[in-house]
Amino acid sequence: MLSISNLKKTYKENTVLNIPGLEIPQGQSFGLIGNNGAGKTTLFRIILDLIRATEGTVTIDNQDVSKTEDWKKFTGSFIDEKFLIGYLTPEEYFNFLAEVYGLSKVDLENFLQQFKELFNDEIFGHKKYIRDLSKGNKKKLGVTGALIGSPSMVLLDEPFENLDPTSQIRLKKIIAQYKKDKNVTFLISSHDLNHVTEISERIVALEKGEIIKDLSVNERTLEELNEYFQGNANTVVVE
Numbered sequence: 001m002l003s004i005s006n007l008k009k010t011y012k013e014n015t016v017l018n019i020p021g022l023e024i025p026q027g028q029s030f031g032l033i034g035n036n037g038a039g040k041t042t043l044f045r046i047i048l049d050l051i052r053a054t055e056g057t058v059t060i061d062n063q064d065v066s067k068t069e070d071w072k073k074f075t076g077s078f079i080d081e082k083f084l085i086g087y088l089t090p091e092e093y094f095n096f097l098a099e100v101y102g103l104s105k106v107d108l109e110n111f112l113q114q115f116k117e118l119f120n121d122e123i124f125g126h127k128k129y130i131r132d133l134s135k136g137n138k139k140k141l142g143v144t145g146a147l148i149g150s151p152s153m154v155l156l157d158e159p160f161e162n163l164d165p166t167s168q169i170r171l172k173k174i175i176a177q178y179k180k181d182k183n184v185t186f187l188i189s190s191h192d193l194n195h196v197t198e199i200s201e202r203i204v205a206l207e208k209g210e211i212i213k214d215l216s217v218n219e220r221t222l223e224e225l226n227e228y229f230q231g232n233a234n235t236v237v238v239e
């Protein structure tokens with residue numbers, strides 16, 4: 001269970017995140033949406049203790065993420081390319097992760113087998129450094145890296161961005177499979193309302209750092225979200 005209490009992030013006088021309370025139970029697939037600058041990445045970065053909140057707490061299984069380390073063992077994440085190691089090849093990168101997470105060579109081969117279709121023969125065997133991969137292939141590598149080591153919670157920031165349509169569908173299948181087989185909690189931010197609605201049981205929308213929608217996904221949700229963002233697009237900004 002991830003629990004957020006009285007969370008605020010302020011830069012100078014500018015409050016960019018203000019979440020009085022939010023609980024995400026184990027195994028929930030949680031979609032986070034919101035326009036540019038709404039606070040999605042800020043929230044993920046606070047959850048992962050990459051930045052500190054100005055006020056409030058985030059706990060994972062009752063452990064304050066800013067004060068404990070245990071949650072790191074079962075939390076996978078991919079926020080951006082800085083999570084990768086550009087001077088390694090993909091093979092070297094996964095060997096490194098396997099060592100960190102205590103996977104044998106066979107464990108690693110079995111793990112990577114699930115991503116064979118997603119990788120589409122473009123990741124391995126090309127003697128390319130990660131820094132030279134395309135944006136989409138870097139994304140595939142990062143998302144795969146977030147799933148190594150049997151995490152029980154996974155945070156992915158914009159996992160579908162830069163992926164071709166076939167890869168988007170393949171990734172959705174992988175996420176659904178992980179959720180079904182391993183009861184993994186997924187926190188996924190996305191600008192793609194179709195994808196995020198399809199893979200989430202619950203969707204939270206942020207606007208200017210505040211939760212303005214918290215929906216259990218049903219057959220009406222996508223329409224509701226489209227109407228909401230369409231309404232925003234029709235709003236005339238008066239300076």
Ligand SMILES: Nc1ncnc2c1ncn2[C@@H]1O[C@H](COP(=O)(O)OP(=O)(O)OP(=O)(O)O)[C@@H](O)[C@H]1O
Pocket residue numbers: 011016034035036037038039040041042043
């Ligand atoms: N270091 C910083 N200093 C000042 N303001 C910051 C800093 N980091 C983030 N912000 C501000 O916090 C707000 C939220 O940004 P954030 O990146 O979390 O939004 P987002 O919802 O992820 O946006 P996007 O969809 O564009 O990725 C923005 O207004 C941003 O300018």
